[in-house]
Amino acid sequence: MPRRLYIGPSLRRIRRDLGLTQADMASDLEVSASYIALLERNHRPLSAEMLLRLAQTYRLDVATLAGEATSDINDRLQSALKDPMFADIDLPPLENADLTTNFPGVTEAFLRLYSAWRQEHQALADRNGGGDGDGLADPVAESRRFLAAHRNFFPALDDAAETLSRAVAEAGGLEAYLAARHGLRTRRMPSDVMVGSVRRYDLHRREVLLDDSLDAAGRQFQLATQIAWLDLKGQIDAAMADGVFATEDGGRLSRRALAAYAAAALVMPYGAFARAAETRRYDVEGLARQFGASFEQVAHRLTTLQKPGQERVPFFFIRVDAAGNVSKRLDGAGADFARQGGACPLWSVHTAFRTPREIITQWLELPDGQKFFSIARTVTAGGGAYGAARVERAVALVCAAEHAHRLVYSGGGTEAPTTTPIGVACRLCHRAECMARAAPPIGRALAVDDIRRPEAPFAFADA
Known part of the structure; x- marks a missing residue:
């Protein structure tokens, strides 16, 4: 027939x-x-x-x-x-x-x-901690979607910041540039005088005030951010032009994120930073020392290296607290895992708190067979003086397994010796035998009876 x-x-x-x-x-x-x-x-x-x-x-x-x-x-x-x-x-x-x-x-x-x-x-x-919020009315979710739509890459900002970095170098540094270009004096002030701020622009006195508890990397980044607001406002406005925001706060958070992006590009200019990343094989701590930045700042910057013709390893970045709350996502890899992942307790980003400041490597495999390589480490915010508030978080940088051999942390291997089977989030993961499961997956009928107690938290009628 x-x-x-x-x-x-x-x-x-x-x-x-x-x-x-x-x-x-x-x-x-x-x-x-x-x-x-x-x-x-x-x-x-x-x-x-x-x-x-x-x-x-x-x-x-x-x-x-x-x-x-x-x-x-x-x-x-x-x-x-x-x-x-x-x-x-x-x-x-x-x-x-x-x-x-x-x-x-x-x-x-x-x-x-x-x-x-x-x-x-x-x-x-999104509603269960695997995504970016529960609707358009969430300003944080709006800002994350805006950055994700651009894969956290804004070439015009990179180009302008790279040009500006040369002017800063010729002036003798960030403080000297602010003084020469804008007539601004930089002053370090006690935390009680700053009243909860780490940087304040005093237009009347022509001063940039910095909390004196900031470390060197923090001071550098705040000065760079101030320069971005002053000299790269036009480029920031242009980058915001195609954004659509249902809330005013969503737009403000996105604008602040772009200013931080420009500051990072000023401190770590694209060309020099991309070359150094490849030379150092993405050694985050080594790059931090070379550019006077923090571990987290370098990890952020590594997600942005996607300029055509000068692309580097595509990463996505996540930051979580000890309770598992995701406070930041930056995606330069365009992976679905980057948009939703982060809630699986088997991922080492959640166990990094046991070994503060130690870099933990891990090969990951999703239920659909995709493999990734992850590095995770704790970072600290605040606490620059005795008694000051301190927040400990964990950050992770993740790339597809095919790029792992380019990272110093992988030992140059192209194949994972062993992989940890993880999921995006329990409700989205169909590994029925997972002992760490906190909730059943969507689409599976539960088998609950008084005859048999399975090893895994849930048994399924269709298993």
């Missing part, structure tokens, strides 16, 4: 590319408009005669058209069925192909349901 050919999505795309209505195409092919509609909805297979007529009328390659028709929906189905939720179901490729060919309507219905589920799945991740 010959296989039936359904080309609904391909036919609709061709018609739209040609600028035709269904009635126009029906007239060209000498059929009814309702027949074209049935073909586009995969309610009718395409006959050999109609395939030839379509190819001759619009000068299309028959083999290409037929191949697109059979492969497009099959590729979508194959991609959906790779979801870890289906990992324990035997799904031979031949059966998938038969499904898409013989039951295109059922296949399309499944794909629509799966797409809707994925959207709800991601929204739930």
